[in-house]
Amino acid sequence: MEWYWLPEYAPRFLEGLWLTLQLLGLSIFFGMSLAIPIGLAQVTGPWPLAWTARAFCTVIRGTPLLIQLWLIYYGLGSLFPFIPGIRESMIWPLLREAFPYAVVAFSLSVAGYEGEVMRGAFRSVPRGELEAARAMGMSPFKVLRRIWLPRALQNVFPTLAGEFILTLKATPLAATITVFEVYGVGSIVRQETYRIYEPLLFVALIYLCLTFVLVIAFRLMERRMPQRSA
Amino acid sequence: MDSAFDLLALSPPGWGGNLLMGLLRTLQIAVGAYALGLVIGLLGALGKLHGGPVLRWGLEFYTTVIRAIPELVLILLLYYAGTDLLNIVRESMGLERMDISGLWAGIYVIGLVQGAYSTEVFRGAFQSVPHGQVEAGRAMGLRPLTVLRRITLPIMLPYALPGLSNLWLITTKDTALLAVVGFSELALETRQAAGATREYFMFYMVAGGLYLAVTLVSTLGFGLLERRLRRGQPSQT
Numbered sequence: 001m002e003w004y005w006l007p008e009y010a011p012r013f014l015e016g017l018w019l020t021l022q023l024l025g026l027s028i029f030f031g032m033s034l035a036i037p038i039g040l041a042q043v044t045g046p047w048p049l050a051w052t053a054r055a056f057c058t059v060i061r062g063t064p065l066l067i068q069l070w071l072i073y074y075g076l077g078s079l080f081p082f083i084p085g086i087r088e089s090m091i092w093p094l095l096r097e098a099f100p101y102a103v104v105a106f107s108l109s110v111a112g113y114e115g116e117v118m119r120g121a122f123r124s125v126p127r128g129e130l131e132a133a134r135a136m137g138m139s140p141f142k143v144l145r146r147i148w149l150p151r152a153l154q155n156v157f158p159t160l161a162g163e164f165i166l167t168l169k170a171t172p173l174a175a176t177i178t179v180f181e182v183y184g185v186g187s188i189v190r191q192e193t194y195r196i197y198e199p200l201l202f203v204a205l206i207y208l209c210l211t212f213v214l215v216i217a218f219r220l221m222e223r224r225m226p227q228r229s230a
Numbered sequence: 231m232d233s234a235f236d237l238l239a240l241s242p243p244g245w246g247g248n249l250l251m252g253l254l255r256t257l258q259i260a261v262g263a264y265a266l267g268l269v270i271g272l273l274g275a276l277g278k279l280h281g282g283p284v285l286r287w288g289l290e291f292y293t294t295v296i297r298a299i300p301e302l303v304l305i306l307l308l309y310y311a312g313t314d315l316l317n318i319v320r321e322s323m324g325l326e327r328m329d330i331s332g333l334w335a336g337i338y339v340i341g342l343v344q345g346a347y348s349t350e351v352f353r354g355a356f357q358s359v360p361h362g363q364v365e366a367g368r369a370m371g372l373r374p375l376t377v378l379r380r381i382t383l384p385i386m387l388p389y390a391l392p393g394l395s396n397l398w399l400i401t402t403k404d405t406a407l408l409a410v411v412g413f414s415e416l417a418l419e420t421r422q423a424a425g426a427t428r429e430y431f432m433f434y435m436v437a438g439g440l441y442l443a444v445t446l447v448s449t450l451g452f453g454l455l456e457r458r459l460r461r462g463q464p465s466q467t
Contacts, residue, residue, distance in 0.1 A: 062399075062445035063438040064406035066417055071438060074424065075431035169300040176410055183303060200307050204299045211298040 016185035031110025039118025060112025073101040073177040102174040121152035161218035245423035252419030259336040260402045266341025271348025296346035308339040332413040355390035395452035
């Protein structure tokens with residue numbers, strides 16, 4: 001075991017760590033913003049909407065994330081330049097970077113998996129509570145904001161926490177489309193130093209720590225949630 | 231658009247044959263890895279429930295660490311560590327160094343990862359077997375292995391099945407990660423086809439469709455299996 005390379009590459013690992021956290025945070029944020037309407041559409045939506053949401057979840061959950069990522073980065077990325085005028089538009093600089101594609105792919109993945117979780121969550125809220133809220137004269141949107149969504153999220157929070165850890169463990173895939181997060185930096189080190197095990201073990205250790213920090217953070221959040229007293 | 235679909239023809243210059251070969255390899259690796267994972271999972275769960283403190287601690291370490299590290303990192307680590315170990319053993323026996331073939335290496339790394347997950351699934355299922363059933367079996371004078379085969383396993387399987395079907399779907403999708411390491415299966419064949427023809431969008435869509443078909447057929451199969459295993463149980467409504 002030789003670790004002489006560690007001080008030299010430490011700053012790059014820090015950058016990689018920041019990139020990993022950004023990717024994770026953004027995908028969870030955008031993914032959950034999509035997952036809530038997707039779950040809701042499956043429970044109460046009119047059938048075309050419910051059917052579309054259901055199909056979206058099936059496709060996302062039925063194909064490997066790696067293929068989705070490559071489809072979006074290489075596939076869509078190779079089609080964009082054919083759109084006339086896109087090179088002069090505001091979004092072109094964004095489209096040339098790999099990071100936005102990774103965020104889009106991971107967000108869609110989170111939306112697909114968590115849309116399914118949210119479907120069960122919305123369904124698990126007792127009807128009586130929603131009826132009570134409606135009887136109090138709340139508008140449908142207010143019922144959703146005050147009663148339905150908070151109760152649903154409370155019910156599935158442990159499941160969601162586990163899913164977010166899975167998302168963290170999927171982030172190394174972004175390295176295959178040149179987003180150099182922690183794993184990507186690790187493979188640079190492997191190429192430049194010809195060491196096989198040390199960089200991999202170091203990367204594994206970072207993810208191990210990240211996982212445990214997240215697990216503890218989620219547990220603290222869970223404890224702060226108002227408990228249902230029987 | 232005609233020419234783009236010609237690229238999917240089964241014989242060269244079309245890439246359809248390569249994709250189907252890749253799909254076959256994917257399925258081979260997935261089936262092998264899943265079987266290995268099930269064996270590890272069964273033994274691991276029994277060890278966690280009935281083993282001594284050292285075995286239990288070791289298994290706890292295995293399942294915790296494997297489940298906390300990304301699959302991609304694990305696949306690389308296990309692949310290098312596995313080949314090195316194998317070669318050390320072979321050299322100590324006076325044999326020549328060798329490389330593991332892609333198929334066996336894929337089965338070994340994915341199986342070892344899946345084993346950690348199925349250990350947890352089986353452990354939960356074993357715990358849901360009512361204790362009285364096992365005691366009754368023992369009171370009938372059945373030996374421990376017979377109790378396992380005739381009482382515990384049949385009662386436990388319906389509880390384990392949802393988790394196991396989930397694991398199978400994860401296994402088929404995890405095989406795509408092997409493309410990053412350079413084993414030729416569906417994802418890598420697709421990448422090569424897409425790179426050679428520059429028809430990225432079409433080839434990745436086709437690959438996605440193939441994976442989706444595997445998932446849908448498997449879901450159907452597991453549904454039938456679950457109905458069969460649950461026969462004789464009160465229906466859940």
